[in-house]
Amino acid sequence: MTAARHPPRKRFGQNFLVDRQYIDRIVAAVDPAPDDNIVEIGPGLGALTRPLLARVKRLAVIEIDRDLAARLSAEFSPDRLRMHNVDALTFDFATLGRELRVIGNLPYNISSPMLFHLAQYETNLRDATVMLQREVVQRMAAAPATPDYGRLSVMLQTRFRIERLFIVPPGAFRPMPLVDSAIARLTPLERARAQIDDEALFARVVAAAFGQRRKTLKNALKLLATEEELEREGIAPGVRGETLAVSDFVRLANALARNL
Numbered sequence: 001m002t003a004a005r006h007p008p009r010k011r012f013g014q015n016f017l018v019d020r021q022y023i024d025r026i027v028a029a030v031d032p033a034p035d036d037n038i039v040e041i042g043p044g045l046g047a048l049t050r051p052l053l054a055r056v057k058r059l060a061v062i063e064i065d066r067d068l069a070a071r072l073s074a075e076f077s078p079d080r081l082r083m084h085n086v087d088a089l090t091f092d093f094a095t096l097g098r099e100l101r102v103i104g105n106l107p108y109n110i111s112s113p114m115l116f117h118l119a120q121y122e123t124n125l126r127d128a129t130v131m132l133q134r135e136v137v138q139r140m141a142a143a144p145a146t147p148d149y150g151r152l153s154v155m156l157q158t159r160f161r162i163e164r165l166f167i168v169p170p171g172a173f174r175p176m177p178l179v180d181s182a183i184a185r186l187t188p189l190e191r192a193r194a195q196i197d198d199e200a201l202f203a204r205v206v207a208a209a210f211g212q213r214r215k216t217l218k219n220a221l222k223l224l225a226t227e228e229e230l231e232r233e234g235i236a237p238g239v240r241g242e243t244l245a246v247s248d249f250v251r252l253a254n255a256l257a258r259n260l
């Protein structure tokens with residue numbers, strides 16, 4: 001099966017990995033054991049699927065492209081490769097059970113929604129090793145008061161430890177993307193995870209704080225918190241949201257949840 005026989009579909013973000021060295025590094029980063037419960041998002045032409053199947057007994061895959069799904073399904077028996085020919089953005093990962101290990105060279109056009117969707121299944125996950133645009137990985141792992149720190153950083157860092165593993169250059173793909181890619185590993189914090197009393201309110205506070213980055217917190221959170229409420233939590237109303245640590249957002253949202 002070669003990329004030449006499948007015209008890459010832009011709408012599905014199809015850039016296929018062709019560099020053996022990087023394929024091996026990604027699989028080595030996952031280091032799969034034969035009985036691991038693994039799901040690959042977007043297997044495409046199978047660049048990662050084949051070496052994974054060489055190491056595990058069975059593998060679930062989620063592929064939206066009907067043609068690619070049919071090709072891969074024809075190559076492996078259904079007891080080894082469980083194909084879900086659906087949109088991963090609406091897929092219920094809980095149906096795959098616990099201790100789930102996710103791997104995926106994710107389509108760049110849906111990277112943030114895909115990460116938010118996956119984050120909902122944190123209690124099912126053992127880890128997720130994903131390839132994304134390099135700048136998205138920088139945003140995921142960013143520290144407060146840096147330009148990359150934002151909603152994605154806070155929402156993911158409350159739930160996961162995020163490691164930046166390595167960069168993958170455009171030349172490793174066909175067709176070549178315009179930007180560098182990077183591999184990130186997300187591992188649920190489990191017991192180290194902060195208690196968030198009202199997840200929906202927390203998400204609203206974080207979204208509002210970063211909605212207009214140039215605004216001070218008292219303005220950005222006008223509809224959610226008073227200046228007094230901010231001060232009571234030790235947060236200066238005149239600062240910008242990007243200076244708050246993840247723990248500040250948790251403390252503030254929990255205090256607001258108590259006042260509801």
Ligand code: SAM
Pocket residue numbers: 012013014015016017018041042043044045046047048062063064065068086087088089104105106107108110
């Ligand atoms: N894993 C392959 C590789 O590394 O060569 C393909 C990676 S390519 C960047 C992304 C893959 O995800 C494509 O096969 C594409 O069809 C698939 N895809 C795109 N959107 C998807 C979605 N919403 N749900 C599931 N698969 C999707």
